[in-house]
Amino acid sequence: MATIKDVAAQAGVSISTVSHVLNRTRKVSEAARSRVEQAVRELNYAPNSVARSLKVNNTRTIGMLVTTNAHPFFAEVVQAVEELCFELGYSLMLCNTENKPERQLMHLRMLLEKRVDGLLVICTDTPPSLTELLQQHAQIPLVMLDWSRDNAFADIIHDNAQIGGYLAGKYLVEQGHKDVACITGHLHKGTSQLRLGGFVKALEEAGLSLPPAQVVEGDFESESGYRAMQQLLRQGFGCTAVFAFCDTMAFGAICAITQAGLRVPQDISVIGYDDVNMARFTSPPLTTISHPKRTLGRWALELLLKRIREKDHQPEQLELQPRLVVRESVCPPGSRDERLEA
Known part of the structure; x- marks a missing residue:
């Protein structure tokens, strides 16, 4: 050899x-x-990477805990991290947790045993058991992405979810919508509460309200968007627009609307959140709030490498700013009647 x-x-x-x-x-x-x-x-x-790591006390390996890289949002963040790892000569060990505490703990212990140089965590749930284990190994450089905000032992990167929700509500109001509904993510999560708060603020500024019956909780998956939209249609209050808290739930909602014999956006407008790649290719292309996923992934790795290099590094919080991406899934509520008359 x-x-x-x-x-x-x-x-x-x-x-x-x-x-x-x-x-x-x-x-x-x-x-x-x-x-x-x-x-x-x-x-x-x-x-011989093992011999090298023993000699220089690093493995040039990054560990990453992610809810699931099958979800378009997570997949695009992971892709950005992996690309930068390759450019910089690092290996990436990716672990899918499916939000199951036992898998989170098992994968985290495995990554620590492999002596990764640092950890990236992007899990929609960080239960106390995971947080406690991370705190116990606070000497390992750690960056948490997107959902986590309140800890003193890790760097955190997240988007301004309240502004994102506000942008969605403001755009629907500007288009003339007064009867609107929300398909949220898990309402116990801070991100969902912030998006909902921003959305309600935009409505209130226009003298509108959002009745509780017009808020249906989903779980950030397309199936929940589909079921939630079916529930809204059964209630029959005649909403003209729906804000889904992620694009995948918006895709599910569009499916439910079309299966009910209605059209998007002529009968019901739909706006999503995240701007995943496939949002451009739905029918119609999805209007959404862009969550800069590639920037999120690259910032996270850059911040982690900074933390690895600087032993006295103090935890930082970075915030990404969402923006509105206008496509074809939203139109003024009167468009249906005008087209029928034409």
């Missing part, structure tokens, strides 16, 4: 140069880099 000495000899460079090329720790001339990479291929050299 080839060693790093063999690679250095074949490439005609020093062992330290080979190390810098492999670990991307220092700029090396293109000629030397090319010779090293060619020698690595010809010799089928594979670095």
Whole structure:
């Protein structure tokens, strides 16, 4: 089995140069880099990462706990993190928790055993058991994304959910909607409360209210959006617009509306939240509140690497600003009658 000495000899460079090329720790001339990479291929050299980590006390590996990378929102955040990891020469160990406490704890313990250099956590639920275990290992650099806001041992990145909800409500009001409904996420979560609060504020500024019967709780999955919209249609109060707290629930709501023989947006307008990639390709394309997922992922990793480098780093909170993305799933409530008359 080839060693790093063999690679250095074949490439005609020093062992330290080979190390810098492999670990991307220092700029090396293109000629030397090319010779090293060619020698690595010809010799089928594979670095001993375990030995290296014992020597330098790091593994150049990042651990990431995520609710599920099957969900479009999480998938896009994970993709951004993985891309930056690759650019910087880090490996990413991704663990799906499905919001199950036993899986969260099992995966976290495994990542700690693997001696990851730092942790990214993006779970819609952080139960006390997970928080306690994270606190017990506070020496591990940690960044929490999006849902978590209140702790003193981790850096936190989240979006301004209240402004996001306000933008959705303000746009519907500007389009002339007065009878509106909400399909929320879990109402015990701070993010859902903030989005709801911002939405209600926009309505109140226009002299409108949001009756409790017109607020249906979902769980950020498309099935819950579908069921919630069915419930709203059964109630028969005649809403002209619905704000879903994530795009996947908006997709489910659109399905329920069309299956009921109604049209989006002519009969009921729908606005979502997140601006996942597929939002552009629904029928009609979804108007939504953009949650900058790629920025969220890259900021998180950059902040984590800063925390890894700076041992006296003090916890930070960064906030992303959402924005309205107008497409074709919202129109003024009178559009239906005008088109029928035409």
